[in-house]
Amino acid sequence: MAEKISLRKRKKFQARQKILLAAAQQFETQGFANTSIADIMQAANLGVGTFYNYFRSKEDVLLTLAKNLREDMEEKILQVGEVNQSSPELLKLCCVCTAKLIDENRFILPLFLSASEHSDKPEQISESLSPGFKELFDKIILRGQERGEFRDDVPTNIISEMIHSIYQTTAFSKLEISFQENIRLKVKILLDGIKKGKGRWDKGKGQG
Amino acid sequence: MAEKISLRKRKKFQARQKILLAAAQQFETQGFANTSIADIMQAANLGVGTFYNYFRSKEDVLLTLAKNLREDMEEKILQVGEVNQSSPELLKLCCVCTAKLIDENRFILPLFLSASEHSDKPEQISESLSPGFKELFDKIILRGQERGEFRDDVPTNIISEMIHSIYQTTAFSKLEISFQENIRLKVKILLDGIKKGKGRWDKGKGQG
Amino acid sequence: MAEKISLRKRKKFQARQKILLAAAQQFETQGFANTSIADIMQAANLGVGTFYNYFRSKEDVLLTLAKNLREDMEEKILQVGEVNQSSPELLKLCCVCTAKLIDENRFILPLFLSASEHSDKPEQISESLSPGFKELFDKIILRGQERGEFRDDVPTNIISEMIHSIYQTTAFSKLEISFQENIRLKVKILLDGIKKGKGRWDKGKGQG
Amino acid sequence: MAEKISLRKRKKFQARQKILLAAAQQFETQGFANTSIADIMQAANLGVGTFYNYFRSKEDVLLTLAKNLREDMEEKILQVGEVNQSSPELLKLCCVCTAKLIDENRFILPLFLSASEHSDKPEQISESLSPGFKELFDKIILRGQERGEFRDDVPTNIISEMIHSIYQTTAFSKLEISFQENIRLKVKILLDGIKKGKGRWDKGKGQG
DNA sequence: TATGAATGAGGCTTCATTCAT
DNA sequence: GATGAATGAAGCCTCATTCAT
Numbered sequence A, B, C, D: 001m002a003e004k005i006s007l008r009k010r011k012k013f014q015a016r017q018k019i020l021l022a023a024a025q026q027f028e029t030q031g032f033a034n035t036s037i038a039d040i041m042q043a044a045n046l047g048v049g050t051f052y053n054y055f056r057s058k059e060d061v062l063l064t065l066a067k068n069l070r071e072d073m074e075e076k077i078l079q080v081g082e083v084n085q086s087s088p089e090l091l092k093l094c095c096v097c098t099a100k101l102i103d104e105n106r107f108i109l110p111l112f113l114s115a116s117e118h119s120d121k122p123e124q125i126s127e128s129l130s131p132g133f134k135e136l137f138d139k140i141i142l143r144g145q146e147r148g149e150f151r152d153d154v155p156t157n158i159i160s161e162m163i164h165s166i167y168q169t170t171a172f173s174k175l176e177i178s179f180q181e182n183i184r185l186k187v188k189i190l191l192d193g194i195k196k197g198k199g200r201w202d203k204g205k206g207q208g
Numbered sequence E: 001t002a003t004g005a006a007t008g009a010g011g012c013t014t015c016a017t018t019c020a021t
Numbered sequence F: 001g002a003t004g005a006a007t008g009a010a011g012c013c014t015c016a017t018t019c020a021t
Helices: A002-030 A037-043 A048-054 A058-081 A087-103 A108-116 A122-146 A156-170 A179-194 B002-030 B037-043 B048-054 B058-081 B087-103 B108-116 B122-132 B134-146 B156-170 B179-194 C002-030 C037-043 C048-054 C058-081 C087-103 C108-116 C122-146 C156-170 C179-194 D002-030 D037-043 D048-053 D058-081 D087-103 D108-116 D122-146 D156-170 D179-194
Strands: none
Touching: A002 A037, A002 A048, A002 A058, A037 A048, A037 A058, A058 A087, A087 A122, A087 A156, A087 A179, A122 A156, A156 A179, A156 B156, A156 B179, A179 B156, A179 B179, B002 B037, B002 B048, B002 B058, B037 B048, B037 B058, B058 B087, B087 B134, B087 B156, B087 B179, B134 B156, B156 B179, C002 C037, C002 C048, C002 C058, C037 C048, C037 C058, C058 C087, C087 C122, C087 C156, C087 C179, C122 C156, C156 C179, C156 D156, C156 D179, C179 D156, C179 D179, D002 D037, D002 D048, D002 D058, D037 D048, D037 D058, D058 D087, D087 D122, D087 D156, D087 D179, D122 D156, D156 D179
């Protein structure tokens, strides 16, 4: 009996996962607005009605995808954040790590971007994602500013927002360069723009 | 007779402008996808059918708005671009100038962002806007790199893209700080991140 | 003063004629349903509003075109009808004459055919055209039947309808043969089908 | 499970048939252009949206109706065509048979007639219907001409077109006589008009 | 009288959501 | 729980008609 329930649960879980996966793919390729629930369910090879056994709306799927991503991000970032090192190094690590995660979940970015586009709940999506993301960066930057490692003539928020912007837009870059490498270069510029005094980039040529 | 025609033409022009204005406002407050033509025409205080006396579709309005903005931008930027000065100064001027223009046309930004959403026309919009925008920045950055004023271990494109990203995302900033000031600070960071050797930010305090 | 009025009337007349001509052309090339009033007035090189100075609706134009054609037909047919000759000869003459008229007013046929298609008044159109057409043929056929020149085991109406049908459909023939020649051949068959005894076609080979 | 599917499929089939039937009725009574999809679905007692679960457009319904009719016609005509008999008899049989079929599907005629009206698809309809129709008549007539049973001073095409025209226009006859009887009489005239020498109608009185 | 911009009714189509099976 | 047909609200667009100039 326990097994049966477990099997059923697994099946239910599978259907749910299939829908999430299909939704992510459709969102990524066609965009959120252009994806209908029928599209998702066809991609998932399931009946339309089944959708409503698992989600209340397309936005709900979005929120779930965002939440999942956020949980992954929190986990990874927590691992990195525990290491004790200089703020620039730490920030760089976090950025690289985030880039990797996002690279593996590209579908989520259009959602960020369409946040301003789509109806009801976009703020929720943003809020679902941000905590593990924005707050950590805020913390690192603030620490760096307090320690005198980062400039403090620019508000922490602004710097954090700038990092955010790098991720958002790079996801849609049409340059030949890879996503992660693209991010790496931009973060280098940003770091050089906020690092205080020592360790200037023009002295560290070739270090990457 | 001539007067009559002139009067009518004036009215026609006004109606067109009313629609454009209403569309811009609606796009800005509700986003492009969430704005129906009925919305626009209600905001413009005109009948729905009237819309089609002036535009073929919502996308058409968008393109027109984009084109108008682009023309404004080209004009302003040309004025700035003619001044002979150091590349960092020139870039800063252009950025400030662009920020001002965008600030006065915030509605256009969602369109940039929705580029990834609506497969059909948004590329046209992007292309409508870009020429006066991206290419000028490319040119200034390249000049700076050739003159040894900007770092050259990062491709011109990447830097240009980073500037682009600043505009895109700052438009949706929820920080208390004003749009133009926000841009100014980020550009400062960026400039410090790409300027070569001398003229570091920590020596230029207060000039900002 | 009299001249002025006359001039005005002539001008009015010209506008009206221009509209009728343009409408006929549009109806012929695009069909009645696919022709909008705006289309007509653009083809007529006149303002849309002007239309309503002369006609109440598109159907009204149709009726007028039909009426004009009918008047032409009546006139021509009367000329023919007065000649005293055998019924088959008379019928043939009328048919040829009608074919010529229709050939010069092809636009009117689609209207007949669309009679079953279009809304309100199609019967009126049919009725506008028929009198000079159908009644004359009826009369000739009846006379032929009474004189024993035409078979009388088929109602007059049926024969008349058959003639009617020849005109209707031949207008849209896609055969290489010309409209008038096509009609001539069909009328030949029909005449041979209704002529009594003597004068069979297989004895009149080569006479056309 | 299999039963459930079967039940649903049956219902689906029924809905489709209901729509086709309703469309046919509406097309027949109001004409194609004057029938809106809302009209059809109201007649079918179904929601408007349901239409699009079965057809892509009004034209699509039309094509389907035409295709169905054509298949019926092909079948019936094949049966007739196999009989070995004189060409006039065969042609007569085919005509009667066709008349019966058309009489049961009157709605399709307006479609033929609207062929000249709606530029897009009607040719497809015509083409959908023709193969089983025109080609068979062509063949019979040609055979008759080759055998010396039919006159050959008139092209096969013309005769075939004349038959075609009889069906087209008789469908809209307003005479008291029934459709099939009307056709029968006209075909008699036509046959007598094309039959060679012997077997003249005035010798076959009473047989019709 | 000529004009053409303004209008809104009406048609087409999409799609999120429901519900009977 | 899974299904997919049914639904109607809502958006897009056309066009006959009106009316101020």
